[in-house]
Amino acid sequence: MKAQNNASIYSALAANLLIAVTKFIAGGFTNSSSMISEGIHSMVDTVNQVLLLYGLKRSHKKPDASHPFGYGRELYFWSFIVSILIFGLGGGISIYQGVNHIIKPEELGDPFWNYIVLASSFVFEGASLVIAIKEFNKVRNGQSWWSAIIRSKDPSSFLVLFEDGAAVLGLLIVFVFMLIGHNYNMPYMDGIASVLVGLLLVFASAI
DSSP states (O other): OHHHHHHHHHHHHHHHHHHHHHHHHHHHHHTOHHHHHHHHHHHHHHHHHHHHHHHHHHHTSOOOSSOTTOSTHHHHHHHHHHHHHIIIIIIIHHHHHHHHHHHSOOOOOOOHHHHHHHHHHHHHHHHHHHHHHHHHHHHSTTOOHHHHHHHOSOTHHHHHHHHHHHHHHHHHHHHHHHHHHHHTTOTHHHHHHHHHHHHHHHHHHHO
């Protein structure tokens, strides 16, 4: 199970690390708050995967004098920290940026590179989501998805699944609202997309 969980975490880590920087660059050049929010989303997810890997490593330490029952609870602690990061850094900052761009919308630059980055990100995030789904299917043992999540003793097995699912949905939200904003000259749509991405992250962390 450890190897399976690590496979999905490593794939998510690689995907997020590859696209976080490109989102920030594209968002900076095109003055898009939703792309910056997506960059924040990917950066937070990257940190989350590092913390999950650290938690998994710590949870497999052998019992010692200070922890006679082992370090299994370490995984729950670091999974909790991951949820806080998703809520605070990912959701909070995205909503804040979105509200600012709704109140004071700024004219967007050429969206061409935003679309390129979104398409590339969708491929990477989609591939990572497929791997996470396959790995989760291996450990749910015929249970329904929700039952497997509720009864799971390993939060890392479904946290990556939630993160990747939220990432793919967030990309679709940004694409749709960016398309509407540019085609109908409605720059505040970019801010609305950023707020929706933030709310999506808050919802994912609450689950």
